[in-house]
Amino acid sequence: MQRYVLTERGKFLVAILVIVIFVIPGAILATWALTQEKKSNEAPPDLNGIHQNGTGSVSPAPSPENTPDPISDLQNDDNLGQTSLDPSITGPTTFDLDSGTMTFLFTPEQQDTLDDNTVSKIGELLASPKNTNDAKIVVEVPHLPYNETLIMTDAIINAFAANAVSQSNIGFTVYLPEVDTSTFEINISFK
Secondary structure, three states: OOOOOOOHHHHHHHHHHHHHHHHHHHHHHHHHHHHHHHHHHOOOOOOOOEEOOOOOOOOOOOOOOOOOOHHHHHHHOOOHHHHOOOHHHOOEEEEEOOOOEEEEEEOOOOOOOOOHHHHHHHHHHOOOOOOOOOOOEEEEEEOOOHHHHHHHHHHHHHHHHHOOOOHHHEEEEEEOOOOOOOOEEEEEEEO
């Protein structure tokens, strides 16, 4: 009967095999499981391609009494985006054609479209020297509950579509808004 003795090289190869077979797949599975758990704790992703880059925790869901009911709003008003909106928040609050930036206000509880003045100014902004062939339109929006985010992003995408800009040319970033705010700043720039 012949006995085999592991050399230092053999011990090294066995250690490498153990790492490759057990440790690396285990680390990959653990990372995947933690990522899935983290994703399940976050707000559902928006199908319109919103990328969340804000820091901090996800805000809790609003209480039912503060949540707007889109169905009852639509029953009360056929054109929700235009009738009950305060004129002081229509149109851009800042507009700089040379730097290619624009800021306007949006109230998801009162709007489902952008006002005509804002849509027109978006068209003007597209003529900015910052809007080059390589530029991407970046829209910074607040982190809101899913329904409000959907209303806001649809309104923004439709405003760009009215100016012949496809959704694939728009990138969204998210910031954490101030607490107890119902009107939010939307920032547009070119990157």
